[in-house]
Amino acid sequence: MKQVIFEIKSNELIARSVYKMVLRGDTSEITGSGQFVNIKLDGFYLRRPISVCDSEDGELTLIYKVVGKGTEKMSEMKIGETLDILTGLGNGYDTSVSGDKPLLVGGGVGVPPLYKLAKKLISEGKNVSVILGFNTKDEVFYESEFAALGASVTVTTVDGTMGVKGFVTNALDGIDYTYFYTCGPEPMLKALYNASVTGGQFSFEERMGCGFGACMGCSCKTVTGNKRICKEGPVLNKEDIIW
């Protein structure tokens, strides 16, 4: 973990209520995909944990949805403004166990951390399939970015306005995968847990106090003992999860 001051390079709406913020600063502490950062915002006591969409050479990309006053404040921030950010938090995904045909499944704002993961897996020469699930067409983002990396992308929308109609699990048939990685709302994670046929890794969300393991605010029980979502998580192995 490192405390870093970042400068905002861009902050723009990319889908309904969803913003992409690109920042400049020291990203050296972000060592893996699936990690998160914790952002201090003026006027708010607790930091806001946001997953890392991408980080490279001192450039950090975050994609966040406006769901409350904190993210609303973030959405109003301008180019050149700075943010106090704790970086390199959480364990992240382990790509060494993926096999040669990993499947990535993201739901809504669970999609962003899979982007850096897809980059990593593709750089390792793996054949990556991606399912991106949203409620409706207006909420869809990053399908072309994943495709540009060389991943095979399927979009699902609950109302059928784009891609496959239904949930991410409706798109599983016909995809040949050796392992899977996922991030999204808990009902989606649970559905995937039940529908999947291989091992996998799940990224969880929880209300956090500190985000770096000190307060025990985000603990959960697992098969291998109590874990802090912010420290031993947010990524848990399928076989460790107790629903």
Added chain:
Amino acid sequence: MVNLKVDLAGIELDNPIIPASGTFGYGYEFAELYDINMLGTFSFKGTTKDPRFGNPTPRIAECERGMINAVGLQNPGVEKVISEELPKLRKCFHKKVMANVSGFSVEDYAYTCARLDPIEDIGWFEVNVSCPNVHGGGMSFGTSPEAAAEVTRAVKAVTTKPVFIKLSPNVTDIVSIAKACEEAGADGISLINTLLGMRIDLRTKKPIIANKMGGFSGPAIFPVAVRMVYQVASAVKIPVIGMGGVSTAEDVIEMMMAGAVAVEVGAENLVDPFACKKIIERLPAVCEKYGIKSLTDIIGCARD
């Protein structure tokens, strides 16, 4: 040269800054961020006789200038603290540590303190009497002078180390409870624990925290803490550790002027992991600004 040293029940601290229990784990994880030997000491995570997972999540809710937590004393239990946590701490912290202990019966408190007493690294006990007494109808020990005194006597009987009783502010008359602990043999009082609070999510129309209520901490509670430290320090002869919403070097000085001999920093560690380091580094300059040559000179100076 400002003298930051203070005496805490017979043990000299390099400075009065003590990370509060529950915000600093067992210390070693913060040692990856900075040299924690710069601290006065720290109060380790509330430890109980048996391992505890604590409350269901969500356990955290944000407030204006503060937060509510209902962690529920998650800890690995005293045996694992002794066999696993303290050996890790010993590698990175070379000062006496404060053992924060909780219990759900008088016997629990005595048992846990007796197990920890032989450990040389422990300099003080800080006994959290805000927990519910399962044999007393669930009322917290800290809400009755008799129950707080009973816990004090039970702990004093099993250790010769200084015992601080950490008081809950959620009482009608905190002074009477502090005095009862003093009469029962407490070597010091630490206060305040968190204020009982609650937030409701407007969208779900339900409490944010699974436990519904939790402990409110952060800068918002600082004035309440200063007031209670002032009242208690004025009424007892034993040393008082002040805490509650402390986030700056100025707050530390104010707390000491109210009567605290040392000051704990809690919630601020969670929003700024370097908070205690920054406070310690700023203290000399802030002391100089206010003409303070030695911190011991200002303890309780706000009193008439």
